[in-house]
Amino acid sequence: MALVVLALVVVGVSYWMGTYLGVYGNRGITFYLLIALVAAAVGALVAVWSETAFEVRTWGSDLFGKTALGWRRIDLANLTSAAIANGRGNKTIVLGDSQGRISFSDKKLGPVVDGVRRGLSEAAQHGRFAVPTELATLLGLPLQQGASKRGKSGVTPKVLTVLGLIAIGLIIGVVAVR
Structure with a gap:
């Protein structure tokens, strides 16, 4: 559930940034604050998504x-x-x-x-x-016949998903104000 909420936050913040870009361009301090907000939302999403033991x-x-x-x-x-x-x-x-x-x-x-x-x-x-x-x-467990030789790393799909969420939010935001 937390992943869905954070994914929606990333899309929402990206949408907000897209509307700002569509209206004002990349000028002003608000643009840089929105970049920081997107980074914070992505950081929270990644922290929850790739919860790994240190x-x-x-x-x-x-x-x-x-x-x-x-x-x-x-x-x-x-x-x-x-x-x-x-x-x-x-x-x-x-x-x-x-x-x-x-x-x-x-x-x-x-x-x-x-x-x-x-x-x-x-x-x-x-x-x-x-x-x-x-x-x-x-x-040291026995392997079954036809077992896959490689496990999934999961890194590339996660990166592409996060970039896709940001892109969707930005594109919809820019299109909405044009």
Whole structure:
């Protein structure tokens, strides 16, 4: 829900900037303030969209990841209810749970990697999750026949989507005042 609201904010601010450009051109301090406002809206959208852990800690049987939005908890006992979003790179695991996506490095996990492996193996037996090959290889899980060799990076579609949102807002704004 937050992504939809922030995407609408980006389009709205871009629309506002487009109407300003259509009427006044790129003159005045308001133009530069609108650029800053678009940048702030895009920054908020990206922070929520690509919520990744900067630091991972374990306390007891729980895994905590510090993300752009604060600390998130993954209970390793309930890991089978977490969805695997994708594998980024060779040494990174991305988990999705009811609280959002969390990305963390296997080096920071230390002894809990075995717990993650057990949870993923159990989930894979029930056929509920598609585990990317890079993640499966990292965790020592067996690969299925015909499995894709590369996980999605997700960076290019995100950049194109954000640029598209800005372009849509600007174009509609300029056309609306002409």
